[in-house]
Amino acid sequence: MASHLVVRACPPFRVPGQHTAPPAAELERDALRFLDPPELERARAMMPVPRQDFLAARVAQRRFAAELLGVRAQDLTVRYSCPRCGSGPRVTHGRPGYELDGAPAPLLLSLSRAAGWTLLAAVAEPGPGQRLGVDAEDPRRLDFDGFDAVALTPAEYRALAPLQGSALLRERARLWARKEAFLKMTGEGLGRPPETLDVLDRAGVRDLASAESGLPDGLAAAVALG
Structure with a gap:
């Protein structure tokens, strides 16, 4: 199996007026x-709407991983890793991963959610030390005073200074997706202050156009691979 990046977008669980998403009972069964x-x-502790979003994303991620590995989804055992909490069967946050037959599955994974959409990225048969991160952002979430001060480097701030309105929000979302x-x-996650990370021209991170990500044009997305 050749090592290559695979990206997939999954639409929102709830789509008003449409019937492409499974009913809640089917999601619960899955x-x-x-x-x-x-x-x-973890899901049981959530309110109904976040619970459905969480379950839909996790089921989608597991099916995605199983498809790329050529195994059944139920043959995988989740193994997340967190810089603070470590890894193990009780860790359900941080960097996603799975075990297969008691050994780490040869698959890098990353997941992000925005505006109800789930964005998945994977590298099968990764090289030694290879790492992956993906993020999707809704520009509407970044329409608040103070964002630039806490999220942007001086160079990024100067690059955004001429922009206004929707153009400003789109560029904020693009840079924030790259940082995430x-x-x-x-x-590192947000343990590293985002205003210290310049991503205007950073090697190893790039934007994902909607044609590649599968997300709607209104959302921003980026992938980092190194």
Whole structure:
């Protein structure tokens, strides 16, 4: 199996006026069938809407991984890793991964959610030390005062200074997606202040156009691979 990046977008669980998404009962059945007890335990603590979003994303991720590995989704055991919490069967956050037959599955994974959409990225048979991060952002979430001060480097701030309105929000979302993707790849997350990370021309991170990501044009997305 050659090592290459695969990206897939999954539409929102709830689509008003359409019937492309499974009913809630079907989602619950899939979750009970495919997800591990710690994931289900985490979901039970959530309110109904976040719970459905969480379950839909986790089921989609597991099916995606199983498809790329050529195995059944129920043959995988979730193994997340977190810089603070470590890894193990009880960890359900951080960098996603799976075990297959008791050994780490040869697959890098990253997941992001925005505006109800789930964006998945994977590299099968990754090289030694290879890392992956993906992120999707809704520009509407970034329409608040103070964003530039806490999120942008001086160079990024100067690049955005001439912009206004929707153009400003789109560029904020593009840069924020690049930052999140890069920090997921390195494992630092927001433990590293985002205003110290310049992503205007950073090697290893690039934008994902909607034609590649499968997301609507209104959302921004980026991937980091290194």
